[in-house]
Amino acid sequence: MAAVDDDATSARFEPCRDDAGECVLHVAGEVDLSNAPQLRRAIESMRVANPARLVLDVRELTFMDSSGLAVLLQAAAKLDALVLRHAQSSIIRLIETTGVTSVLSVEP
């Protein structure tokens, strides 16, 4: 389930606001064991409003291994809702086959 690259896999984590003014974390590139801790820090640095709901815009996320998924699941366990917005079909399928659709909300 875990993947390690010789070099850290390239990914970007950028907080910004969406059209509705909601704080959104943009997650782009590939997330695996090498940069999952960065994703965790990026999520932890997001100031989440009540009700505790965090939106990740993952339209540019092309790959995520179980380490990345563990970060999302851990964050989701502490929140009312963790929303993945604009997820690519490979990511949606990963969430389905891992049986965590009830934990991670997928929004178009």
Place this chain on the structure above:
Amino acid sequence: MGEGSLGRRRLHRLSIGVLVVGAAAVGGLTWVTAWSHGRNEQRLLDQRVREAAAVLVTSLPRVQTPLAAGAELAEATNGDATAFRRFATPLVQQGAPFVSVSLWQLNATDPRPLATIGQPSMLAARSADTIRAVLNRSTVTTSLGIVDLLDADQPRLGYAFASNQAAPSFVAYAEAALPPDRTGVVQQGSTFAGLDYALYLGPDETSSELLIASIRDLPITGRRSVQSVDFGDSKLTLAMRPREELGGPVLDALPWIIAAVGTVLTLAATLVTERLAVGRRHARRLANENQKLFESQRDIAQSLQRSLLPSRLPDIPGLEIAARYEPGVEGVEVGGDWYEVIALTEDRVMVVVGDVSGRGLEASAAMAALRFASRGFALEGHEPAAILARLRNLVDVERDGHFATILIALISISERKITFANAGHPRPVLRDDRGTRIIETVAGAPVGVASAKPYASFTCDVGNGATLVAFTDGLFERRGEMVDVGMERVRAAIATENRSLDEVLSKLMRDVATRADDDTAIVGIRWQQ
């Protein structure tokens, strides 16, 4: 710290190297600068001496021209003393070059001056032979005859000139006084400014032949330049030495400036190198300690993982069983993949394949807990779904940051029935006489992820010679690819391999598991026909 203070007493090898190289470079540079400065000074001095010598030569006509005129006058007037005296009187007045001018007749048995203007001629006090020799010599060459009177108390230099006619009868003769101590004053801005000089009559620096010098301490030594020039029928030798650096004081000091600055830089570089070397030694020691710590953690994790995988698979009549485990990249933290085959009864076998997210000791520990617990629950007779439910509180992603996907298959050999329960794990592949298919087990949430939904069981009947292959995602997961595409690769490989179960697993490891950076575990079960 003991080593650190010890190391400080002695310079590091590298620092000594920097010091030696730096000192050599500074020494070399200083020497080259000094040498080139010396060469430059000598060149400038040689040039100054040549200029000064040229100035001396140009002073000759000042002497020769009036004497030549006097000689011609004497020839024209047949040695008329009155005419000569009238002509020569201005030549001995204040500011004129001579102290004594006289007219002489050639070939006289007792040579006496026909006329003397100014002071008495010193030549007249010499012997008749000397006088005759001087007079005759002036007729031999067309140049001015130089007469050495330097041995007198009041040293003089005599100049004799005979007409350039075929057979001259008269010689115009003059004497110039030299300072008694033969010390000259150098005028500012003249060719001799800034230089010590000594001028000799003749081709070398004979002290008795000194005409004039700017200093008393002779001969001139040190950095000097000597030039001989023709002067009348004789020679002058000019020796010179600079009083100060001709190239200027900065150029003179340059070698010393370079030496001083270079020494300071070398010492500074040595100091910096020493500090770096000491720092590097500390860093290396720290890195060694870290390496040891890392290795010990890795060793613990690896031996733990080795101990956690079945050393051998159970022998179960009617079933063929095979398994593979391939750790990810060598030398890094171990992963959390595992498999287990538990013989519950003669007819019931439980297969467990699991994968704890992440790597390292924590993942291995979680895997151990899950593996032994699942084994225990299985031996207690629980169904797969019930086992998963009981494993739930062993791992908590919120608390540990790990979760586990687990697939449990309970096999009834004689009934040809398999009951699955799946906690978010990749689906298994089944091949029998009806084809090769991915079994759509209902995936519940992974163990460690809170979910209200209970785990569901799924039972399927299998056909003749059925083969079940369960595995972890390391076998098929590829970046940027749909899970289903990878799964289809696995299915197709199983569908097209007709040899033994062992061959099926070998083919999967060889052809499908292309990624080397993730753990891969595979378990295969085949009903013997």
